[in-house]
Amino acid sequence: MNFRLLPRGLRAASGALALLFVASASAQTVDNKPEVKAQVIEKITGIIEKYAYVPGVDFAKWPQLLAEAKPKIDAAKDDTEFQRAVNEALAKFGTSHIVLATPKQSEVRRTGSTVGVGISTQLTDNGELLIVRTVPDAPAERAGLVPGDTITEADGKKVEGSIAGIIGKEGTDVVLTVRHADDKVEKYVLTRRPFSTVRPEELTWIDKDTAKISIYTFDFSYDRENVEDLMNKAHKAKNLILDLRDNGGGAVINLQHMLGMLIPDAKPFGTFVGRSLVDRYVKEAKGKPDDLAGMAKWSDRKVKPFPNANVPVYKGNLAVLVNGFSGSAAEIAAAALRDEANATIVGTKSAGAVLVSMIVNASNGFMIQYPLSDYITAKGLRLEGTGVVPDVEAKDPRFHLPNAKDEVVDKAVALFAQSGKGAKSSGH
Incomplete structure (x- = not known):
């Protein structure tokens, strides 16, 4: 059996350094479909009750935690909102390594690839996005963007600390306004496409x-x-x-x-x-x-x-x-x-x-x-x-x-x- 040890909440892309391999927005499987929510919850419940184990942790209280989370779960309109509601309930066990991943996240992990422009960024003090890494042969690198460049706008709107304007479907374009280290400002039209998320040792x-x-x-x-x-x-x-x-x-x-x-x-x-x-x-x-x-x-x-x-x-x-x-x-x-x-x-x-x-x-x-x-x-x-x-x-x-x-x-x-x-x- 191939046991795995992974971080709390599959969170490698969170925190001080956001590894923003900007992915496309995929079709939502939970979009106003309560039957899908029920199927996922039923599967999760069976797994937790039968298999989950940490010394001293009472996984038998899952039905209670689930009942408390029901209003948020019922109100969830898409995969991300559903995931957030379920994970808030799972987090109440007070332990790591118990987390739900969306279909999009699961696919990225399984294939080692995603769709986007291929950058890692960090948030600056004024809400802009500093590029700290470009993925080899991905759209950003091929366009000439380099670490040290700062994204100020996406499609004419200030980024305001969010990558939302950079996310999009494969084959679509995004116009990035970029300030270089020498303060020169340029616009780049990047076409989102698949690229590898694998980072070799x-x-x-x-x-x-x-x-x-x-x-x-x-x-x-x-x-x-x-x-x-x-x-x-x-x-x-x-x-x-x-x-x-x-x-x-x-x-x-x-x-x-x-x-x-x-x-x-x-x-x-x-x-x-x-x-x-x-x-x-x-x-x-x-x-x-x-x-x-x-x-x-x-x-x-x-x-x-x-x-x-x-x-x-x-x-x-x-x-x-x-x-x-x-x-x-x-x-x-x-x-x-x-x-x-x-x-x-x-x-x-x-x-x-x-x-x-x-x-x-x-x-x-x-x-x-x-x-x-x-x-x-x-x-x-x-x-x-x-x-x-x-x-x-x-x-x-x-x-x-x-x-x-x-x-x-x-x-x-x-x-x-x-x-x-x-x-x-x-x-x-």
């Missing part, structure tokens, strides 16, 4: 001794061959920075693949605590059902890295970068590397959304993500709700432009230079 040499590998996801688009190639190229570096900022998580098996190149001897790095383990611990060890650390220590079913025959385990100094959008599998990776590979964590506290979950069909193109088990690190820590606290705090740049001064990377490099202080050699 990247290797950057910070200096002759320090390599940085950026892993943007552990989900479908995680490329094992590419990661192995980058790790082999970085193996000669004295210092390695693993950048997991904005990595919302993904599949456990991809996490285990990456850790196999960084943790020696396939050392266990944690334990998944599901319904069966809790039941066994109470019955066989006479333990308490809320003693998660105790049952994780007692269990003989540990999570381990996958040994890698293609890449030797890295033996230099290691730092891992995280922020508030590092979620789930990325959080497990950071904690595991600190515990088992002597890595230093740099950045800001991670999301604290660390549960094993499944993503399954909820009918009519909707998908429901629900939790199956909790996770405890090898040191006995529960990351859900608490996150990974960095050893050294450093804030991301205000705007994530390619050439922006990056305090997080700078602090990691400074640690490496401190000869045995801060960043720590893995020593094997």
Whole structure:
């Protein structure tokens, strides 16, 4: 079974850095169709009542939460409003990894592509949209837009902090008014078309001794061959920075693949605590059902890295970068590397959304993500709700432009230079 760990609310495109791969507005399946709502709700209810599990969480109260949400659900006129109403109810469980995705969101995740102009933007203080990344070969890049350009208007209307005017159907045009870094203003006519949302892993040499590998996801688009190639190229570096900022998580098996190149001897790095383990611990060890650390220590079913025959385990100094959008599998990776590979964590506290979950069909193109088990690190820590606290705090740049001064990377490099202080050699 391919367990997946994904962030709270499938939220990789929310928060301080909005990754606005502007998608087309698809046909709504809930548009004034109560029968579709009823079918989706029935499917969700069956899944939650039968399968959802987190130690200490009472999923039996779902009918009550659903009843409280009924007015908003009934009033929802389209997929987005319906999703919002359902997710508000699901959020009352107080746990991560329980969320409904619309058909459009599900399709983007499944195919790795969407329709739009291909930009990532951040909101400026005056409500304009600063382009921080253009997708290779997408309409914006092909038209000559670059990071540092600012969108002020879409089709003659001020954007006012919203991408609504940029969204549209495949084949339609949008006129963007853009102010360049030199304050020159130009208009661009862009035709919305399909483009890939996949962002390949990247290797950057910070200096002759320090390599940085950026892993943007552990989900479908995680490329094992590419990661192995980058790790082999970085193996000669004295210092390695693993950048997991904005990595919302993904599949456990991809996490285990990456850790196999960084943790020696396939050392266990944690334990998944599901319904069966809790039941066994109470019955066989006479333990308490809320003693998660105790049952994780007692269990003989540990999570381990996958040994890698293609890449030797890295033996230099290691730092891992995280922020508030590092979620789930990325959080497990950071904690595991600190515990088992002597890595230093740099950045800001991670999301604290660390549960094993499944993503399954909820009918009519909707998908429901629900939790199956909790996770405890090898040191006995529960990351859900608490996150990974960095050893050294450093804030991301205000705007994530390619050439922006990056305090997080700078602090990691400074640690490496401190000869045995801060960043720590893995020593094997």
